[in-house]
Amino acid sequence: MENLQTQGIALPRLGLGTFRLQGDACRAAVESALTLGYRHLDTAEMYGNEAAIGAAIAASRVPRNDLHVTTKVWNENLAPDAIRRAFDASLKKLGLDQVDLYLVHWPASNMNLPAMFETLLKLKQEGRTRAIGVANFNIALLKTVVEDIKAPIACNQVEYHVMLDQTKLRQYLTAKSIPLVAYCPLAQGRVAFDETLTAIGRKHDASAAQVALKWLLDQDGVVAIPKASRAESQKANLDALKLRLDDDDRKAIAALPKDKRCVNPGFGPAWD
Ligand SMILES: NC(=O)c1ccc[n+]([C@@H]2O[C@H](COP(=O)([O-])OP(=O)(O)OC[C@H]3O[C@@H](n4cnc5c(N)ncnc54)[C@H](OP(=O)(O)O)[C@@H]3O)[C@@H](O)[C@H]2O)c1
Numbered sequence: 001m002e003n004l005q006t007q008g009i010a011l012p013r014l015g016l017g018t019f020r021l022q023g024d025a026c027r028a029a030v031e032s033a034l035t036l037g038y039r040h041l042d043t044a045e046m047y048g049n050e051a052a053i054g055a056a057i058a059a060s061r062v063p064r065n066d067l068h069v070t071t072k073v074w075n076e077n078l079a080p081d082a083i084r085r086a087f088d089a090s091l092k093k094l095g096l097d098q099v100d101l102y103l104v105h106w107p108a109s110n111m112n113l114p115a116m117f118e119t120l121l122k123l124k125q126e127g128r129t130r131a132i133g134v135a136n137f138n139i140a141l142l143k144t145v146v147e148d149i150k151a152p153i154a155c156n157q158v159e160y161h162v163m164l165d166q167t168k169l170r171q172y173l174t175a176k177s178i179p180l181v182a183y184c185p186l187a188q189g190r191v192a193f194d195e196t197l198t199a200i201g202r203k204h205d206a207s208a209a210q211v212a213l214k215w216l217l218d219q220d221g222v223v224a225i226p227k228a229s230r231a232e233s234q235k236a237n238l239d240a241l242k243l244r245l246d247d248d249d250r251k252a253i254a255a256l257p258k259d260k261r262c263v264n265p266g267f268g269p270a271w272d
Pocket of ligand 1: 136192232
C-alpha cells in the first residue's frame with residue numbers, strides 16, 4: 001500500500017473508516033480489514049468504538065509499527081485539561097502506548113486555538129502521538145493554525161468525493177503540503193447508485209464505488225477512509241487501487257453535480 005509522508009508519519013493512502021461500527025461488529029470488521037491488508041484505521045472518541053478497535057488490534061498479528069491509528073478529540077473537550085483527559089481515555093481504550101495521529105475532530109465556536117495546539121504539541125513531544133492534525137477546518141481556520149500558530153499539522157480530514165467540490169480547500173492544502181484525508185469518500189454509499197459511475201465501472205469490470213475511490217486516490221495528496229463492514233466491500237475497496245481510469249472517465253466524473261454534501265460542519269465563516 002502506498003503511503004503519504006507527512007510530518008514524520010507514513011499515512012497509508014487507503015484506510016478503514018469506522019463511524020457507526022460498534023462492539024463486536026466493529027471488532028469483527030476491523031479484524032477482517034487487518035487480515036485483508038488494511039494498515040490504517042480511523043476512529044474517534046465520539047464513535048464509542050475505540051475499545052472494540054483496540055481488541056481487534058490486540059487480536060491481530062500485525063506488528064504495531066506496521067499499523068497507522070488515527071483517533072480524534074471531540075469538540076466539547078478542546079480546553080487543555082479536557083484534551084489531556086480525552087487523550088488518556090482514548091489511549092487506554094485502544095490499549096496502545098501511542099497513536100499515530102491525533103486530530104481535532106470538529107471546530108468549536110469558543111475554542112482557543114493557541115492553547116489547543118500547545119497542548120496537542122506537548123502530547124506529540126511526549127511521544128504519545130506521533131503527529132497531530134485537524135478535521136473539518138475551513139481555509140480561514142487553517143490559515144490561523146498553519147500561518148499564525150505554525151502548528152505542524154499532518155492533515156485536514158474533510159468530506160470529499162465525486163459529488164462534492166473541494167477545489168479551493170485542496171489548493172490551499174496543496175500549497176502548504178498538507179494531505180487531505182477524504183471522509184465519506186463513497187458519499188455514505190450513495191456513489192454505488194450513480195448511473196455515470198456504474199457505466200464507467202462496467203467498462204473496467206469494476207463497481208461504481210471502486211470508480212469513486214480510484215478517482216480520489218488518483219489525486220496527489222489525497223487519502224481515503226471508506227467505511228465498510230463487510231469483507232467483500234473491504235476487499236473491493238482495496239482492489240480499487242488497481243483500477244485505471246482514463247481521460248473520458250475523468251471528464252464524465254467532472255461533469256457530475258458537485259454540491260452533494262453529506263455532513264455539514266456548519267461552523268463560523270463560510271465553509272470554504
Ligand atoms: N472527521 C469527521 O468529522 C468525519 C465525518 C464523517 C466520517 N468520518 C470518517 O470517514 C469514514 C467514512 O465515512 P462514512 O462512513 O460516513 O461514509 P462512506 O465511507 O462514504 O460510506 C460508507 C457506506 O458505504 C458502504 N460501502 C463501503 N464500501 C462499499 C462498496 N465497495 N460498495 C458499495 N458500498 C460500499 C458501506 O456499507 P456497509 O456499512 O454495509 O459496509 C457504508 O454504508 C467514517 O467511517 C469515519 O471514520 C469522519
